[in-house]
Amino acid sequence: MPPSIAVIAPGSMGSAIAARLVEHGCKVPTLLEGRSEATRRRAAAAGMTGASAAEIADADLILSIVPPGEAVALAEQLATVINRNSRKPLIVDCNAVNVETIRRIEDIVLSSGARLVDAAIIGLPPKPGTKGPAFYVSGDAASDIAVLGQLGLDLRLIEGPIGAASALKMSYAGINKGLTGLGAAMVLAATRAGAADALRDELALSLPHVQARLANALPDMLPKAYRWVAEMREIAGFLGEDHPAALIYEGFARLFEHIAADVQGQGTEAAQLVAFAERCKAKT
């Protein structure tokens, strides 16, 4: 019988992962208490079933897929319920948290008698017919969730302790989303100075792949900028407060905050970024 795999919460990533597990015959309970009507509908569409915290604790695996700021609180909530249970699930923390945070979560989970796998989801939510996203896992218990690889997830084992998968997520996002941040900052500054077309031409000549990437990534980033603020601060925390590079990611957090405010407001800078991306595509 396929395992029972709880997925919390039914956000866009969580519900898409859940849909894939359901396709492969799993029962996927989730917490719906206090959630909006839209979230309940998304969960139902994915084939997830509403459950109590006690029922969640009875699952074989629990996938934690929440905004980074909620990861510790969810671990605490689960640990409280699991503490009372004789059956102990395996918790898979899939959140974009830094290494220090995942170690805190490990302490919380272990104290309840459950075990923890550190996971990093890299890529967009799975769509029917596609393979991704990559689902990296690390920690002693990682080899015990090999079953996820037979349930439609692109599972990749990292030989490393709790923290290795989170470090991968942080460092990959630091390069990938960081590049989008650099592009946004510099395209806006070049536009203000009347040098946007020259920048596009020079990128096309000497960094064509970077230009092509920015042409897609800049418009894609706009609706997500508000979410990237906290993720950039997790990366700063990953580097450590005193590390000189932490300042880079605090800067990205403020830049995405600024862009998110523009998207919500006048949209002047958002329009400049879209215009640049369109001129890149027109040329290539």
Add this chain to the structure above:
Amino acid sequence: MPPSIAVIAPGSMGSAIAARLVEHGCKVPTLLEGRSEATRRRAAAAGMTGASAAEIADADLILSIVPPGEAVALAEQLATVINRNSRKPLIVDCNAVNVETIRRIEDIVLSSGARLVDAAIIGLPPKPGTKGPAFYVSGDAASDIAVLGQLGLDLRLIEGPIGAASALKMSYAGINKGLTGLGAAMVLAATRAGAADALRDELALSLPHVQARLANALPDMLPKAYRWVAEMREIAGFLGEDHPAALIYEGFARLFEHIAADVQGQGTEAAQLVAFAERCKAKT
């Protein structure tokens, strides 16, 4: 007769540009007073001739190619001498300075009766048999230096005022060198957390061109890191002190400072970056 084109100073870029102009029949005077024996030898090898400031002021064009922190002082020195001359040369400021700085330089140059072209050199110093680097120019007088295009330089006119070429240089370097900085910060952090190989694998799969670029750019950056510190602060200044993204480039300045100190010292982190680059190349 080919014009007389002074080039100050005979650094690695200045002397390579000078050598190309000399090849095309130009006389290339430069300032050698107080310079090291190595610099004098490099200037002589490029076919440059030592000259007094007064002789420099008699040239048709003067190319200013100095570290960004020396650009204003050189403009002041030249303006003082040109002020006394009836003949007024055209000064081409090729330095990696921000828009505010080039406008200050414009004021200084115009007050001496000379004219200014804003230029941005993008790429490595020219080598025999190659075309580059790109030599972007802007400002009202830019069309008057078209002759440089017949003297072996890859001249590209930007239709924009003084500041547009500098803005291009800043924004291009902000993306190009910024990407190298992101890569360095994240590769070092992933290495500390035991996730460097996983990072290499995920980059190879989902951002192969970024991985290939970092494999070359990380080792190339090490001996230049000390120079990039001031350049990153110019980019922060280009964005404006109060702009949220300025913090990103202050962070890069501190990161490159940290790396330059490591290169001068133990070299532990430098070795980690080289090892990552080599493992990228071994895989691809």
